[in-house]
Amino acid sequence: MGKIFDWIDSRFGVKEPHRRFLQRSLPPGVNYSYCLGGAAFTLFAISAVTGILLSIYYVPSETEAYMSIIRINEDVRLGWLVRSTHKWSANLLIVFIILHALRVFVSGAYRPPRELNWIVGVFTLISAMASGFTGYLLPWDQKAYWATVVGTSMAATVPFIGERLLYLLRGGPEVDGTTLIRFYSAHVLILPIMMSIILWAHFHMVKKQGISGGM
C-alpha cells in the first residue's frame, strides 16, 4: 500500500495479522449463505452510524421528544434519510441475525467446539431485540407509548419479583418521562457497548476456531 500507510503499519502492525485472517483458505462447501452474519454486522454498523447522527437532533425529554423527531423528518437536511435508514437497518438486523442463526443451525456449525459461539450469538440476538424495544419508545407517540406499556407490563407477570421488575424497567409505576430517559440511555449507551463487547467475542471465536466446513 501507500507510503503513509506503510509508515504507520511498520509501527502499528495491523497488516500482517489481517492478511493471515483475510487470506486464509476456506473449507470446502462454503457458499453465499455464509455471508449472512457479515450482512448482519454491516447492518449493525449502519445502525450505529445513523444512530450517532440521530442523537445530534433527538431530545430525550417528555415534552420535546416527539417534536424533535418531526424536526428530524421535516427540517433537518437528509434527516428523513438518516431516520429511515436507522429504522430499516434496525429491522433488517433482526431479520439477518435470525437468517444467520438458521444457517448455523442447518449447517450444524453450532457443534463442538463452537457451542460457546452459539451462546454468544444468542446474546447478540437478545441485545438486538432489546435495542429494538427501547428504540421503539423514543418517538414518544401513541404507538410507542402503548407498545411500551404492554411490553413492560409483561415483566409484571413474573412470579414474586414481577412488580419490582416493572418498577426497575419503567423507573416508577407508570410509563412516563423517567421511562423515556432510561430507555434512551439503554438504547444509545448500555446496549451498544454490550453489543460491541459481545460481537468482539463472537468474531474472536470465529477467528480462533475458523469457519466450520459446509454440509
Added chain:
Amino acid sequence: MNRRDFLKAVVKSFFLLLGLSLFLPVLYIYPYRIKKKTVELFPVLDEDELPRSGVKRINLSYERGGRKINTRAFIVMSRTGLTALSPVCSHLGCLVNWDSNKREFLCPCHGGRYNMDGDVIAGPPPRPLTRLPIVIREGKVYIGMRI
C-alpha cells in the same frame, strides 16, 4: 501462610468484591421513590345525567407533577345496577373501548372482550375490569380513581 499465598488471597478477594459490586448499578437504577397511589374522588356528572341503561364514557383529566394526565372511566347502568369501570385492560394495561353495537368492551391491543359488567367474555384478560368506587352525594356523581 506464606507471602505468595497471602497475595493470591488478596487478589482473589479483590476480584470477589469487584464481582459483588456488580449489583450496585441495579440499586442505582431502581427508582428512588415510588409514589403510592391513593384513591381520589372526582366529580364527573350530575345525578340526572346518569345513563338510564347502557354505558357512558367519562373523560377525566388531572394534574400530576406539573403534567396534565388524561384518562377515562365508564359508568354502567345494567340489570345488576350502577357501576363504574376502569378502562385499563387486565391483560397488559391498554385502554378498552365500549363498542355500542356489539355491547362489549373491546381492548385494541390483543382482542380482550368484556361484557357490560366488565366480566371477561373472550381473549387473554385474566380478570374482569376493575370496578371503581362510585358515590352519589348532593346530586353529584363521584367516582374514585387510583392516581
